[in-house]
Each structure stands twice: as structure tokens, then as C-alpha cells.
Amino acid sequence: MESNVILQKLTQLEKLIIGTNKQIFTVDDVVNYTGFSKSYVYKLVHNNIIPYSKPNNRTLFFTKTEIDEWLLQNKSKSISQIEKEAANYVNSKK
Template identity: 40%
Template sequence: MNELKMLEQLDRIEKLVRAQKAVLTFDQACDYTGISRSYMYKLTARGEIPFSKPKGKLIFFSREKLDNWLLNNSHSSKDEIKRGAVEYTFRNKRF
């Protein structure tokens, strides 16, 4: 493995370790979610993502709240929809 690949891999590992913290800085939250910095600023300015600003300057994020926010608008797969429809029809039989 050449030196450049090793450095890139080490950088990814560092980011993963930092992301295990309960509270993330702005840059760490961007790395953790994969959201660009400019879009993250837009989300915080609009109040569309949960964040904290304890001293009015620095922005912090709860990793748990970020996870919930990322999974907030989940979409069911076709199989899940079919399963739900079958369960609904069995529960609501009308004879």
C-alpha cells in the first residue's frame, strides 16, 4: 500500500473515531453526515436540523439527534408496503 493510500485510510479512521463522541463540532457533524458545509449552514440557519449554540458563536450537534434527524423521513420499501397491505386486509375483513 503506498503512502498516500495509507494517509487517506488513516484520515477516514480518525474521522470515524471522532464521530463516536456524543457531541460533535460543526466540521465533525458535516463529516459524520456527509453533508457539505454550505448546506449544513443553510440547515442551521433555517432551523431545519437540531443544533446547539451555547455561547452564541460555536455550533454543536448531538450525535443521537443527528441520527434521528437523518432517519426522520424514511420511505418504506415495496415489500414493506405489500406486507402492510396484507396485514391491513386481514385485520379489517368485511363480510
């Protein structure tokens, strides 16, 4: 039983390592890279929420850089970042 778990984790790590070196992802690569389920990735594609390409109206492809940018959009600032910006703003108005 333990050996199956170890093999499963090694396979998962191998997919992650290989996937992060690629610049063009398939749906399976996006699933491994983000941890999202395959059905969720297809839902994001269907609703045009995630950037993708579909040459010949067949296979879905994603670029790693666009996935990274999409994942990091709508970033929330920490309280210390907001306080620093406020202090800089107040100091610049003096």
C-alpha cells in the same frame, strides 16, 4: 503520491472512528459523520432545518442522537413492507 492518498484516507478513518464515539458534535464532526460539506451544514443551520444548540451565541453543537433521528426522518417504505401492511390490514378487517 500513493502514500499521500493512504495517509489522507487513514486520517479520514481516524476522524470517523473518533467522531462516532462522541455524543456531542461540532460542525466539523457533523461534516465527517454525514459526509455533507461544511457550507451545506451551515446552510441547514441557517434555515433551521437541522437540530442544533448554540450556547453563548457562539459555537454550534449537535447531539449524535438528534442527528441520527434527523437523518432517518421521512423514511420511505419498500414495496414488500407496503404489501405486508396491506395484507395485515385486509386480514384484520375480516
